[in-house]
Amino acid sequence: MNPVVLIDAGLLTLLLVIGVPVPFCFAGAALFLMLFGDFGSTGFLVGAGFNKLNSIVLIAIPLYILAGGIMGAGGIAGRLIDLADSLIGRLRGGLGLVLIVATAVFGAISGMASSAVAAIGTVMIPRMVERGFDRGYAASLVAASSVLALLIPPSASMILYGWVTGTSILACFLAPIVPGLILVSLLGGWNLVLTRKMPLRQPDPAPRRDIVCEAFVRTKKAAAGLMMRxxxxxxxxxxxxxxxEAAAVAVVYAIPVAIYVYREMNWRDMGQVVWRAGQTSGVLMIMIFFASMLGRIWTLENMPQEILESFLGISNNPIVLLLLANLFLMLIGMFMEDVSGILLAAPLLMPLMTEAGVDPIHFSAIIATNLGMGLITPPTAPLLYFAALVGKTNLSGMLKPALVFVVFAYLPVVLLTTFVPALSMWLPGLVLGLN
Structure with a gap:
């Protein structure tokens, strides 16, 4: 392999380790290749970046980001939380279950884990603290449950994976659903265990008739938001x-709901939401541009094949290969968020998955669960840091529950998803008729 490419891979790793923002990491690695690589004219690298951006599939990502922003600012997310609270909030530790369910529903519409942390965390963490939950625990649970946005469709990460690998996006949407539901169950169970000694303040008991009436009222209030999904x-x-097109429909639907039905936004607020969504989308597009340039060079230099050969040098046992791939994905997830992780890992590991006999649809669930686990795995854990910022707490108070969620919730889901293909292949086969 070209030594310049090896140095470039090392530079990218170094920039990630020292905490440089991920888009600048990709940009720095791409510019290094353009300056020091012996590839003749670098025009083809710029062309590779623009060609990748010239895809109608990618339009869905900023649209889902915008839809999520409207949900958060327009009161849709708050009403979903109130509905879940009326149904399960009276259980001991039930507000933690409310958070998990609300984050799964919101993340499933916005498609972005970070959006779920921002929208749900700002509402739920203060509410949980008022009920006696530890602030660090509440922030940790927000971070852990926000990863469900990667697994419950429509996921922006799965859109990107399908685009990068040429796999059916509909199948990629369906593949992680069952693992995601298993994760919801495990997070909910551990929430009940971890909160049993907290001095929680439960809502006052109420007659069943009043509870049913409250749930009915809140269902009506949240109906417009539920219809969106x-x-x-x-x-x-x-x-x-x-x-x-569905992402565009979501935006068109969310605007009148937020402004005219719930009346928690006006057109001036809408401008701010669009501006923030544009900033996030712009950063993602820059990252995709430079990552595409890197991917083109690495492919020309046979880096995916080199990784395959190095893994096969350790073992050609499919089980060992899958374990190595999982470790690789988890490490990537620890240093970067899911979108950049997929841009980097999917093309590099696809030859290895082919060698191990893994279907690309199955691999979509593997990569989603692994990158999700990496996002909350110390020491880097980007989502933990973001949740700490949103929850106004420090990371030390979040580490213990985060490790419990990683070891006893995420890790079992990752292993089940990896070694029980039926969990991710059954639903695409049922809905889409895939063999």
Whole structure:
């Protein structure tokens, strides 16, 4: 392999380790190749970046980001939380279950884990602290449950994975659902265990009739938000729209709901939401541009094949290869968020997955669960840091529950997803008729 490419890979790793923002890491590595690589004209590198951006599939990502921003600012997320609270909030530790369910629903519409942390964390963490939950625990649970945005469709990460690997995006949406539901169950169970000694203040007991009436009222208030999810998935799986068109429908639907139905936004607020969504989308597009340039060079230099050969040098046993791939993915997830992790890992590991006999649809669930675990795995854990910022707490108070979630919730899901293909292949086969 070209020594310049090896140095470039080392430079990228170094920049990630020392905490340089991920887009600048990719940009620095790409510029290093352009300055010091012996590739003749570098015009083809710039062309590779622009060609990757010239895809209608990618339009879905900023649209889902915008839809998530409108949900958070327009009161949709708050009403979903109130509905879940009326159903399960009276249980001991029930507010933690509310957080998990609300984050799963919100993340499933916004498609971004960081959006779920921002929107749900700002509402739920103060509410949980008022009920006696430890602030560090509440922030840790927000970070852990926000990863469900990667697993419950429509996921921006799965859109990107399908685009990078040429796999059906609909199948990629479906593959991580069962692992995601298992994760919801495990997070909920450990929430009950970890909160049993906390001095929680439960809501006053109420007659069943009052509880049912409250749930009914809150269901009516949240109905417009719930319909948003049903419309998105119904349009996609009903064949009415593509995922990109469904994202546009979500935005068009969310705007009048937030402004005219819930009346918690005005058009001036809408401008701020669009501006923030544009900033996030711009950063993602820059990252995709430079990552595509890197991917083109690494492919020309046979880096995926080199990784395959190095792994096969350790063992050609499919089980060992899958364990090595999981470790590789977890390490990547510890240093970067899911979008950049997929841009880097999917093309590099695809030859290894082919050698191990793993279907690309199955691999979509493997990569989603692994990168999700990496996002909350210390010492880097980008989502933990973000949740600490949102929850106004320090990382030390979050580490113990975070490690419990990683070891006893995420790790079992990763292993089950990896070694029981039926968990990720059953639903695509049922819905799409795939063998």
């Amino acid at each position: 049903l419309i998105i998935l119904g349009f996609i799986y009903g064949g009415v729209t593509t995922p990109t």
